[in-house]
Amino acid sequence: MSESSDRALLDLIRRRGPLTVDMMTSEMGVTATAVRNRLARLLGAGLIERHARQDGRGRPKHEYQASVEAHKRLGQNYADLAVALWEEMMTAVEDRKLRRALFTRITDRLAELYRSQVKGEGWEGRLTQLSGLLQVRGVEAEVAHDGAGRPAFLRQHSCPYYELAEMDRAICALERKMFEKVLGKGLTLSHCRLDGDRSCDFQPKSATAGTALETPAPRKTAPRHHEDDVNRV
Secondary structure, X not given: OOOHHHHHHHHHHXXXXXXXXXXXXXXXXXXXXXXXXXXXXXXXXXXEEEEEEOOOOOOOEEEEEEOHHHHHHOOXXXXXXXXXXXXXXXXXXXXXXXXXXXXXXXXXXXXXXXXXXXXXXXXHHHHHHHHHHHHHOOOOEEEEXXXXXXXXXXXXXXXXXXXXXXXXXXXXXXXXXXXXXXXXXXXXXXXXXXXXXXXXXXXXXXXXXXXXXXXXXXXXXXXXXXXXXXXXX
């Protein structure tokens, strides 16, 4: 939704719906044309549904109500739940082997969200598919090149688990492991937003056909050893 007026109308429909245009016009104190313009945008975004209601003779009236998609997208707060679950796994589960098993199963579950849609087409093609899927889920990602003749890599400009990652850097390792399972190649997190970088860069550890890569381009500050993060699980 690009306009606050659209959100206000959607909130009204979600709380009070189903509503007709006349009801919304009266409630919001705007013209019917303004309401219909907002409804058109909300319908186009799949956030509301329109149903015909027949009251006696004459033309049926249309009622609008929030869609399932609207209820999914509005009022969600998975971050608190994710933080609580992660803390419980990392602190309450004392058996390290069990923690590692849970870590592996979580990465498998996350990888399944993407793996079936990332197929063939070579390394850069798979990266392009994965970055597109991440963008659909609201994660700003792209396929990047460093200009040194090395293979393309995945660059994330936003972190889907930022709050969790600030609390525990093992989350970065979990995401890297998940990407490895999707792409079928070992990765290294060469740059990380938590280290003050502008993006999180996931570079392949080796070129196609098993050829070793050159040393990554030098950086101003020494990178963290991200392997240490997963070894703590």
